[in-house]
Amino acid sequence: MFSRTLIPEPGKIDLEEMGLNERQIEALRLMVNEGKGFTNKEYREHFGVSNWTCVEDMKLLEKHGFVIVEGKGKSTVYRASESPHESKKKLTEKLMIGANGEGNNL
Numbered sequence: 001m002f003s004r005t006l007i008p009e010p011g012k013i014d015l016e017e018m019g020l021n022e023r024q025i026e027a028l029r030l031m032v033n034e035g036k037g038f039t040n041k042e043y044r045e046h047f048g049v050s051n052w053t054c055v056e057d058m059k060l061l062e063k064h065g066f067v068i069v070e071g072k073g074k075s076t077v078y079r080a081s082e083s084p085h086e087s088k089k090k091l092t093e094k095l096m097i098g099a100n101g102e103g104n105n106l
Contacts (some may be wrong), residue, residue, distance in 0.1 A: 025048075
């Protein structure tokens, strides 16, 4: 049985189809659902990745408009973006982020 629908619901985004991996999806879930912001160090420690991997992950999330970068250098914090016209609730619904972690249609 397939866990993903062949035709996504209107207004929903399939993050895997956008090229995001499970780690990036989980980071985005934490940022949106739990309001988590990551410094480079926190991201590296949480996911056990290198500095380069952290920077590349955040570049991709920023490129797609999911993440905003606050600060510079060691004080840089990555947070879920929210356009002025999109509330956190709407962003969460759009990304289909569930607390149970089922599926990767975020």
